[in-house]
Amino acid sequence: MSFEKIKSHFPVANHSLYANTAAIGLLSDELLEWRQEHDLDFLIGGSHMKMESFQMISDAKETVGQFLGCKRDRVALVPNFSLALNIVLEGMPKEYRVLLLETDYPSVNWPFESRGFPITYARIDEHLEENIESKLSEGNIQVFAFSMVQWQNGMKIDLNFIKQLREKYPELLMIADGTQFCGAFNIEFDSSGLDILGASGYKWLLAGTGNGLMLFSERTSEHLTLKTTGFNAVNGQLEATGPIRLAKHLEPGHLDSLSFGSLHFSIKKLMEWNMEKIEAHNRGLIRKAMEALGDLGLISDAMCNRKDHGTILNISGDDALYAYLEEENVCCSQRGGGIRLSFHLYNTEDEIDAIVKILKAAPGIIKTPK
Numbered sequence: 001m002s003f004e005k006i007k008s009h010f011p012v013a014n015h016s017l018y019a020n021t022a023a024i025g026l027l028s029d030e031l032l033e034w035r036q037e038h039d040l041d042f043l044i045g046g047s048h049m050k051m052e053s054f055q056m057i058s059d060a061k062e063t064v065g066q067f068l069g070c071k072r073d074r075v076a077l078v079p080n081f082s083l084a085l086n087i088v089l090e091g092m093p094k095e096y097r098v099l100l101l102e103t104d105y106p107s108v109n110w111p112f113e114s115r116g117f118p119i120t121y122a123r124i125d126e127h128l129e130e131n132i133e134s135k136l137s138e139g140n141i142q143v144f145a146f147s148m149v150q151w152q153n154g155m156k157i158d159l160n161f162i163k164q165l166r167e168k169y170p171e172l173l174m175i176a177d178g179t180q181f182c183g184a185f186n187i188e189f190d191s192s193g194l195d196i197l198g199a200s201g202y203k204w205l206l207a208g209t210g211n212g213l214m215l216f217s218e219r220t221s222e223h224l225t226l227k228t229t230g231f232n233a234v235n236g237q238l239e240a241t242g243p244i245r246l247a248k249h250l251e252p253g254h255l256d257s258l259s260f261g262s263l264h265f266s267i268k269k270l271m272e273w274n275m276e277k278i279e280a281h282n283r284g285l286i287r288k289a290m291e292a293l294g295d296l297g298l299i300s301d302a303m304c305n306r307k308d309h310g311t312i313l314n315i316s317g318d319d320a321l322y323a324y325l326e327e328e329n330v331c332c333s334q335r336g337g338g339i340r341l342s343f344h345l346y347n348t349e350d351e352i353d354a355i356v357k358i359l360k361a362a363p364g365i366i367k368t369p370k
Contacts, residue, residue, distance in 0.1 A: 003281055006273060006345055013346040017330045017355055022151065022180060022312045022342035025206040034265050035208075038258055053257035060264035067267045067275075068197070069188030070215040076250035077213060077260050081179050081198040082107040084214040087250055088175075088196065089115055091226035096142040096173075099135050101128075103336075105151045108177050112145065124150060126302035129161045136169060143173045149180035152336030153303065154286075154312030156181070159192065166193030173223050179203055179212075184282050184311045184344060186275045195220045204311075204344060207266040210259035214250060221246045228252050278345050282311045285343040285352060289313055292356045314338040321362065328358045 007013050009028040018026065042049045057077065065072040078084040089111050098117045100109050101124050112119060120141065122131040135141070144165070149156045165172065175196040181187070182197075183204030189197055198214040201207035230252030233244050270278065286309055294304045298315035317325075317339040325332055325339065333340045341355070 001273060003345060003348065007348070010346045012331075017328075017351055017358075019341040019343060019347070019351075019355065020331045020333055021203060021344040022154075022340055023203075023333050024209075025183070025203045025344065026346060027208060028206065028266075028269070030269070031206070031208070031262060031265055035258060035262060038261055049257075053261075056257045056261045056264065057255050060260040063264050063267050063271075064213050064215075067271060068182065068213075068215060069190050069192075070197075071190070073245060074216045074218070074247055075213065076216070076247040077211070077255055077263070078198070078250050079210055079256075079259070080200045080212045081177055081214070082111075082200075084198050084212065084250055085175070085177075086111050087226065087228055088214075088224060089117075090228070091224040091249075092117075092143070093223070096223075097140055098143040098145060099132070099141045101132075101146050101150075103150075103152065105147050105177060105179075108145055108147055117143075124155060126306055128155060129158055132161075132165075136165070136172070141169075141172065143175065145175040145177075147177040147180060149184075149310030149312060151180055151312070152340065153314040153338075154180075154310035154342070155303070155306065156308050156310040158308060159187070163191075163193040173220070180310060180312065182213075183270060185279050189215050190217070195223075201263045201266070205263065205266055205270070206344075207263040208259070210256060211263040213263070214247070216246050226250075273345070281345055282343065285347055285349065286311050286313070288349055289341065289343065289352050289355075292352060293359075296356070296359060298359070311344060312340060312342040314340050315359075324362055325358065330355055330358060 009030055010026040011029060012018050012026050061072050061075050061077060065075045076084065085107065094117065096117060098112050098119045100112060100119055100121055102121045103124055120135050122135045146157060162174065173195050174193065176194050178197050178199040180203060182199040183206065195217040196214065199205065199212055201211040202209045224246065226246065226249035228249045229244060232254055233248045233252045290299065290304055290309065290313065293299050293313060293315055299313060314336050315338055322334050322339050
């Protein structure tokens with residue numbers, strides 16, 4: 001299916017210049033139809049629908065595992081990344097020393113900070129990987145937690161660098177927030193070098209709110225002692241004895257079939273549309289946007305010089321420019337002292353050209369082009 005055809009399924013993308021997936025991904029008409037059918041089945045089926053929902057949840061877990069390259073028994077379905085990380089940290093030894101990134105997303109940094117873990121910070125700039133390596137080389141770091149793509153400016157960590165860290169620091173526990181990554185780029189979790197990958201589903205996965213995922217490597221259980229439990233953690237088997245596997249500690253209660261059915265539906269669509277093609281499309285969009293906006297002097301040379309980047313850009317701009325873009329039907333966000341633009345599979349290169357044209361027509365607001 002062509003990307004123009006895919007775009008036709010997202011009504012908002014057809015009546016605005018939607019550059020705001022980093023805030024929330026769009027709802028497709030196909031997902032809306034599935035959700036309506038789901039609730040109609042609940043309306044007329046009652047408890048019969050509850051029994052069907054168990055299979056729905058199982059299918060969702062299988063699909064997440066296939067999509068991200070992780071065995072299903074190490075996949076947890078969670079309402080969002082933030083809640084899942086907080087549960088995980090309740091079972092982590094409090095003496096572990098943690099490396100975080102300055103100005104990373106609050107839901108990554110705050111849970112560590114609020115629990116009093118001893119923390120070291122690496123700076124986020126064009127030398128991101130070198131900054132991380134420098135801090136790790138100082139020694140005595142047990143955990144490295146980070147966003148794979150930075151929420152404010154789209155800086156993307158080098159995935160080959162993560163694999164190199166795994167080889168150099170085999171005992172290091174690496175925890176990644178993939179909320180601004182999963183659905184925009186491909187990843188095979190089990191060969192990534194990561195120990196934990198979490199993501200909320202309402203952005204690039206296009207699954208609406210109330211759903212997310214967390215994946216665990218086989219070795220992660222050696223570092224965590226979780227106590228969260230409940231009826232669903234043992235799959236309703238009241239006579240169950242013995243330890244609960246790690247992923248089930250994050251699923252102590254019944255899971256919402258509407259939310260996780262939506263996640264299952266959206267991921268199946270991404271797989272149908274082909275993630276390799278989606279990633280190539282997104283890379284083309286961000287490459288074109290970086291070049292054009294760089295020429296206008298709206299993004300830094302340092303950012304342009306990075307060999308890889310996420311699908312998010314932060315351009316120089318104040319309240320006046322943001323208001324102007326809104327008036328011109330460009331949907332975006334103010335973040336990090338600038339204006340954040342983000343692009344996904346329903347965006348086109350023609351839309352990049354349109355946004356650049358709109359910016360060029362804003363005399364006195366944007367900087368003089370280079």
